[in-house]
Structures are given as structure tokens and as C-alpha cells.
Amino acid sequence: MNVKESIARLKQRKPWNSHSEWLICTMILDDTENVKTFVFQTEDPSWFYFLPGQFVTLELEIEGQKVSRCYTVASSPSRPLCLFITVKAQAGGLVSNWLHQNLKPGDRVKAYGPSGIFSFHNHVADKYLFLSGGVGITPMLSMMRWLFDFGQHTDLTFIHCTQTPADIIARNEVETMSARLPELKVTYVCERPNRYGAWTGYTGRLNQLMLELIAPDYFEREIFCCGPEPFMQAVRDALNAAGYDKSRYHEESFTVPVHDESDIIEHDDVIIDERHKSVVRFSESGQVVNCRENDTVLGASKLAGLHIPSACQFGVCGSCKVRKLSGEVHMVHNGGITDEEIEEGYILACCSNPLGEVVIEA
Numbered sequence: 001m002n003v004k005e006s007i008a009r010l011k012q013r014k015p016w017n018s019h020s021e022w023l024i025c026t027m028i029l030d031d032t033e034n035v036k037t038f039v040f041q042t043e044d045p046s047w048f049y050f051l052p053g054q055f056v057t058l059e060l061e062i063e064g065q066k067v068s069r070c071y072t073v074a075s076s077p078s079r080p081l082c083l084f085i086t087v088k089a090q091a092g093g094l095v096s097n098w099l100h101q102n103l104k105p106g107d108r109v110k111a112y113g114p115s116g117i118f119s120f121h122n123h124v125a126d127k128y129l130f131l132s133g134g135v136g137i138t139p140m141l142s143m144m145r146w147l148f149d150f151g152q153h154t155d156l157t158f159i160h161c162t163q164t165p166a167d168i169i170a171r172n173e174v175e176t177m178s179a180r181l182p183e184l185k186v187t188y189v190c191e192r193p194n195r196y197g198a199w200t201g202y203t204g205r206l207n208q209l210m211l212e213l214i215a216p217d218y219f220e221r222e223i224f225c226c227g228p229e230p231f232m233q234a235v236r237d238a239l240n241a242a243g244y245d246k247s248r249y250h251e252e253s254f255t256v257p258v259h260d261e262s263d264i265i266e267h268d269d270v271i272i273d274e275r276h277k278s279v280v281r282f283s284e285s286g287q288v289v290n291c292r293e294n295d296t297v298l299g300a301s302k303l304a305g306l307h308i309p310s311a312c313q314f315g316v317c318g319s320c321k322v323r324k325l326s327g328e329v330h331m332v333h334n335g336g337i338t339d340e341e342i343e344e345g346y347i348l349a350c351c352s353n354p355l356g357e358v359v360i361e362a
Contacts, residue, residue: 016046016083018056018112023083025107031086031169035135036100037074039084040109047080048073049114051121052142053224053252056085056113062098069095072138072226072252073114076145086169088135117261118224118252119143125222125248127155129215131206131235133227134162137169139252140226144184148177154184157215161189161206161231165199187214206231207334208238209314219244226252236269241332270330270355278354282306282362283325297322297329297360298349306362308349312336315351322349327358 027039042048050056055072071085089100103109120128120143130140137160147154158178162168168188178186189206193199202210211218223244225235232251239249276293280300287304298320301308310320315333323345329352331337337348349360 013045013047015049016042018114021046022108023111025103025105025109026082027105028103029084032167034089034100035086035167035169036089037084037086038099038103039082040111041082043108048075048077048083049080050077050083051114051116051119052076052146053119053121053139054114054116054142055139056083056111057115058085058095059110059112060095060098062094067095070115072116072142074138074141076142076149078146078149086135086138086141116252118226118250120222120224123222123248123250127217127221128157129218129221129223130156130158131223131225131227132158132160133206133231134167135169136225136227136231136252136254138226140224141170141174143224144174144177147184148181153181156183157185157187157218157221159187159189159206159211159214161191161227163191164194165190165197165201166194204335206234206238207315208241208332209316209334211238221248223249224251225249228254233269236267237330237332240269240271272330272353276355279357280304280354281357281359283359284362291354293330293353293355295353296350297347297352297354297358300354301349301360301362308362310350313350315348318348320349321346323347323361324352325359325361328355329353329358330355 022043023040024043025038026041029037031037050073055070057068057070059066059068071087073083074086075084087096087099090096118139132140140158174186178184189202190199191205225232272293274292274294278291278293280289280291280297282304285306287306289300289304291300298308298310308320308322311317316336318336321337324347329347331347331352333348333351337346
């Protein structure tokens with residue numbers, strides 16, 4: 001097909017009608033060891049219109065059963081001739097594994113959409129903060145690709161969290177965009193380095209201390225967050241503890257697609273309220289301290305005249321680790337305690353707020 005024929009076909013294209021047109025898989029790209037990007041075009045010449053950050057619903061037939069799954073469109077509407085989704089093969093994931101193992105170029109797929117309200121086009125601001133974990137990077141990629149294609153010099157800080165550097169999706173592309181748009185600042189947080197290789201970025205899990213170091217002006221930014229639920233819970237806890245205006249926080253869930261405002265889930269997050277009274281009992285000394293929710297266990301110990309070793313008071317060093325015998329606390333730490341220690345009943349006194357009556361081994 002020559003250039004004139006290509007232009008003539010472009011002029012004939014109409015917007016994609018998901019209820020009447022099938023998609024054709026035209027290309028499959030390997031992103032990481034367990035992540036692939038599937039590229040689609042329409043069966044009839046059409047172009048795609050959607051807001052960056054929206055999703056489509058794939059309808060597939062697997063083992064004789066019709067199955068539907070929602071996937072964020074990772075491409076940008078600024079590149080309207082193709083649509084691609086980036087999918088991680090999840091352990092036990094019926095659809096994701098089927099796509100990885102069975103879908104091939106030339107196959108037809110039924111898809112419906114676009115849907116969803118997770119887009120910065122719905123929340124115009126001067127400054128943004130994007131936070132993503134794992135394959136939750138996909139809506140961020142769509143929005144960043146849009147900004148890059150349109151030359152929008154928008155003040156954007158992007159923090160992406162993965163298990164290892166090898167798991168970072170579209171790393172070269174994101175860093176190329178950042179190199180050419182100084183307003184786009186990119187930071188990676190990896191739980192651990194690659195087995196054979198140096199890692200000079202942040203290591204561990206994203207926490208409030210990292211957030212303040214990477215984006216010290218995050219109170220001024222509209223925040224978009226996408227990733228596994230434990231990741232988003234940790235982000236919400238950090239923002240709640242800091243007093244961030246949650247009306248400027250927006251998230252996209254892997255498990256519960258939000259088609260419109262009525263689908264938004266109200267999270268039952270713990271919000272510390274200084275009006276609520278608490279009691280901290282120290283079992284070994286017999287001391288009892290009446291306090292409030294916004295006090296910490298470490299603060300209560302000082303009021304009781306007890307010495308619990310402490311240093312950083314940010315939940316980093318772990319020196320104030322004590323065992324909680326009963327009751328509930330809300331702990332927003334910065335890596336100074338392991339999941340195994342938490343399961344054994346330990347808390348960090350410096351960043352644990354007592355909820356009601358709590359008994360501490362001290």
C-alpha cells in the first residue's frame with residue numbers, strides 16, 4: 001500500500017464501535033519475564049477514541065465458557081490507529097494466562113468500551129503525582145504518553161514501585177520521555193535489586209518518608225494511584241497520616257472496575273481522630289496512661305516514665321519495637337519492622353496510634 005492509498009483509507013475511518021466491530025491482534029510485545037503487551041486494530045478501518053486512563057472489557061471464550069475481564073488501555077488516544085493492553089500473567093489467573101499462552105497475531109477478540117473515570121482529564125490541575133505498583137503502571141503510561149505526544153509541559157512526578165528493576169515495565173520509554181520533558185520527574189522504588197546487578201535507586205516499599213523525599217510538595221499535587229490493593233492501602237495510610245486532602249486523591253482498582261462516580265468504593269480506612277480517647281496499659285510496670293488516638297505508644301510510655309529505646313521516630317530504624325499483647329493500634333511505618341514480626345504481635349511504638357485500650361509488654 002502506497003502513501004496515497006494509506007491517506008485515503010485514513011480519511012474513510014470512523015470511530016471504533018465496540019458493539020459492532022471486532023478487534024484483530026496485530027502484534028505481541030514482551031515487556032518483562034511475565035508481562036506482555038497485546039496490540040489491536042479494528043477489523044474494519046476505524047480509529048480509537050478514549051480518555052487516557054480508561055479501560056476496555058475483553059470478552060473471551062475459554063474452555064467453552066464466556067469470560068470477561070477489564071484491562072486498562074496502555075496506549076494513548078493521541079495514537080488512535082491501534083489500541084494496546086499490557087497484561088501480567090498472574091498465578092492462577094484464568095484470563096491473563098490464557099492471553100499469554102493462546103492469543104496470537106491475527107486472532108479476533110471482542111472488546112467493549114471504553115469505560116472508566118480514572119483520567120487526569122477529569123481532574124485538571126497544575127501539578128500531578130502518579131503512584132503505581134507493578135502492572136498498575138498501565139493507566140499512568142497512557143496519560144504520560146498523551147502528555148509527551150502533545151508536548152504538554154505539565155509538572156508531573158511519577159513514582160513506580162516494583163519487586164525488582166527487571167520488573168519495571170516500559171522503563172526505557174519512560175526514561176526517554178523524562179529526558180526530553182524536564183517537567184516529568186521519574187523515580188523507581190524496588191523491593192530488592194536484581195540478583196546479579198547494582199541498584200542505586202530506592203529499595204524497599206514505598207512509605208511516607210520516601211514520599212516526602214521524592215515529592216516534598218505532594219500536598220500541592222493531584223494524586224493518581226493504581227496497583228495491588230495492599231500497595232494502595234499503604235499509600236492511603238500515608239496520606240491519611242499526613243493529613244492530605246483526600247478529595248484530590250484518585251485510584252483505580254485491579255478488582256473492582258469503576259465505570260462512573262456511583263461505582264467509587266468508600267474505603268473503611270482508619271482516620272486518626274484526636275477527639276477519641278484511648279488507654280495504654282504497660283503490663284510489666286503496671287502503668288496506665290489515658291491518652292488520645294493521635295498520641296503514639298512511644299509518647300504514652302514517656303508520660304508513664306518508661307524508657308522504650310527510640311532513635312529515628314519515623315518508623316525506619318526499628319529500635320522502638322515492642323510487643324502488643326492485646327488491643328488495636330494503627331501503625332504507619334517506614335520499613336523498620338517485618339511482616340513476620342507484625343504477625344508475632346510486634347509494633348513500632350514511635351508510629352503506632354492506640355485505638356481504644358491497648359496492652360503493651362513493657
